[in-house]
Amino acid sequence: MVETKDKIGAVEAPGWKPYILGIFCNWCSYAGADGAGTARMQRPAVLRIIRVMCSGRVEPEFVFRGLKNGADGVLVSTCHPGDCHYVTGNYKTFRKAPLISKFLEQMGINPKRFRLTNVSASEGAELTEIIEDFVEELHEIGPSPFKNKKE
């Protein structure tokens, strides 16, 4: 993938923490995030999660809108291949993901701001690692060039 610097780069203020918007499927990933909570696995305070029943419900528009509104990163999390509660919903999301990245690139937005992961219901620890890793990467990329101007 081509490295695209966000065209309108923003400067990282001291103490800045990235804002990550998560869109998680109910059966594996949302449950995994719940599991991380139950096990009190501490992670950087960056993630807010929107729940959908299956990652198949995720429209590319959700990702674009999240980034446009000023999220520094959007994380779509699905069940592992073969584990989707609705059989194949996640495969359809896997197919959409490269298109989303491509589109972001073409729009001059760093495609690394969008991530797709698989987290199962027992993988609270993995989720924590994913978040830590994403935060690190977002620190490299810097804050979103967009601001939420909505009231």
Add this chain to the structure above:
Amino acid sequence: MVNSDEEPRIGVYICDCGVNIAGVLDNDELREYAATLPNVVKSERYKFMCSEIGQKLIQEDIENGEINRVVVAACSPRMHENTFRKATREAGLNEFLFEQANIREHDSWVHMRQQDDAQSIAQDIVRMAVAKASKLEPLEVMKVEVKPSALVIGAGIAGINVAKDLGDQGFDVTLVEKTPTIGGHMAQLDKTFPTMDCSACIITPEMVEVGNHPNINILNYAEVTKVDGFVGNFKVEITKKPHYVDQEACTGCGGCSDVCPVITGNEFDEGMKERKAIYLPFPQAVPNKFTIDMDHCIKCELCKDECEPDAINFDDKPKKIEKEFGTIIVTTGYKAFDPSDYTPYGFGRFPNVITGLQMERELSSFGPTVGKPVRPSDGKAPHSIAFFQCVGSRSFQPGMNNYCSRVCCMYAMKQARQYKEKHPEAEIYILYMDIRAFGKGYEEFYEIAAREYGINFIRGRAAEVFENPENNNIIIRAEDTLLKRPIELEVDMVVLSVGLEAQEDATVISRLLNVSQTADGFFMEAHPKLRPIDTLSDGIFVAGVAQGPKDIPDTVAQAKGAASGAASLMAQGEVEIEPYFSVINNALCSSCLSCVDLCPYTAISYDKLANLVTINKALCKGCGTCTAACPCNAITQNHFKVSQIMAMIDTAIPTR
């Protein structure tokens, strides 16, 4: 009932959850913050929103007409969504006008030391929930029929109990077992701790009862190969493996086995005794019919000539059976840890190192040594035996399990006591990390083992063993952590107290049924405390060791629980399911048919003549894939509409 064009008036209720939330977040601040959000007319805080008083707070506000939408900021909706929906419905408001903001699992519990950031995340979460609530629409719950039939997978002591309980209540039960006989591991055991009653004497009558039960159909030597449908109406395909012996005709006389020239190890006796290629796993097997093990059969057909009822059929083929079930109970049990790969203990290399299950068979009066344990190298009764605890359990070494298997301390002490009873002069050592005697009467059992039986307890895990080449004795190196010094010990025999592991095919079952596994491979319960036998897939229950290591009383308790869970669903005859299905607006549809191919349930059909796409809501399970894909926005998913999700995304980020 509210109609959706009424202006939203939202009540926000913030839960302290004791200190779980309020210990990290400033809930007063959060309450004040929520009050400033659009459409919020009421903002409250309470210690425990899920308590009766908490629910009353919401209900009063609904009944007074103050609010027509509810947001509760508390734990995960996977925990209490149903509680609050019920409260909402009982107060006269459509339950789908409720939204839960998860500020516990997703915030206070994972950001305990980042209170400022946690607070702003809580604001974000509440703001998003309020935005979604403003867009919520009332929905009708769907009711589906629950067939009065249950599928029980795995016929050990758990499965047998589930089947018996459900069968006794008049439900139609199918009990599937992958081996040729029911009974599971419990049938292999000699005595059970701490009461020392005979295991076979407990389980064999139960096996016979289940075998003869008018409402229970046993499908032994069979596996579940396909599962479709949902709670109340599971469509299941079961494949029965070929026995190569007509099960109707076979009388169980055993003539065939007498003439069979092939000898191999009997699984039931953990390979300590041989069996023929045509065999009955053990004399009390249910059903008491023979099976040919084709992996070993040499097709000499001697059995065919011998068989009087002419039951042998070498052309037997796998049979597929299809049936519908209202509920499914998973009782697949465990597999004992295989110590062969753990080389320091020499299992498989040194004949006098055996596993706990092998010892159990040796102790059994219908086992390979008719109840008089001997050491495999010379067939003599060992004078000294050392038991190694936690083999495969409580270890972070690769290939081992981190968890405690819960039964090994007790079974080792039980076997030690049994041996001591027969050989009072014997020297018995138990090398342990700590003794976990947690059950009723267990601690007393341990006390007596140490005090009255004179069993030597050595605290310390064995490091490695060697064989004395002269007499096949086992030399043990270990550390006595109480004396704080290394020890060396020579014994006649070593018994490895192997732990319990998830079945090898647990992953297959997990995929077939859509039931998650925890990191250790056991099936995951819906809630560790409150719903330990439910799974997250409605209508599917799990009981016994399939859910995690446990002893027989706990297994039976869970089995009874699972049976009652399944029975209550089937007795009601119908169940409510979430109406999250997708609906299509044909006025917007361009008949591109993208959705038709995407639907995993073939719920979408296209009538060419009428040029009409329809979604069958009985088949639709509500994944929303079609909704996401529709280029004309003609499809919407109930409760997850574009407007509802976008409302969340648009309010997700605080204005800066």
